[in-house]
Amino acid sequence: FADPASNLGLEDIIRKALMGSFDDKPD
């Protein structure tokens, strides 16, 4: 799994989502 647009792997996406750090910027 990886997000090629942002160079984030699954673990990074999960960690960011858990910390709520997606909330302060648009996708």
Added chain:
Amino acid sequence: RSVHLACPMSALSRGGPPRSVQEVWEDFSLSFTPAVREVVEFARHIPGFQDLTQQDQVTLLKAGTFEVLMVRFASLFDVRERSLRFLSGASYSLPELQAMGMGELLGSMFDFSEKLASLNLSQEELGIFTALVLVSADRSGMENASLVEQLQETLIRALRSLILKNSPNDISRFTKLLLRLPDLRTLNSMHSEKLLSFRVD
């Protein structure tokens, strides 16, 4: 070289122009990241999940995201028509999907979807079952396995109680549902292998 990504989250459209690997991945990421975030949001709402260590939360989500999405998207598999509806709205027949190289995995996904659908789960039952898919103390690398196990047991009791209340005359329904858990593990392994071969290709 043009490629197809036979995943229900892919933005694949019928008759579109051939696309490069990069284009396919970029399309895919538009649905992939929000889907993972939804799984994380779901997990955060499981009572007790946020009491687990953060590392265990990450480990469970990393190991279980595919399985949660498989349960969530099971209804996209039209067992009767043997077709799969993508989130983009396009529908593909089994032979079309097999031509994209998704034979064995896809067949197993249809089998799983058929078995799950046959249980006619209510939304509440499906919600607790999905939580149980995620909270599995036997995932490798748990920091505090006993805490995860306690939460898992609480979810099992809640699911059992709900199913017995809803179907008091069908005591096998709970057992049949629990048997879907190893099916999901198998699908997860097959999917990982497929993803790896896609990347290697």
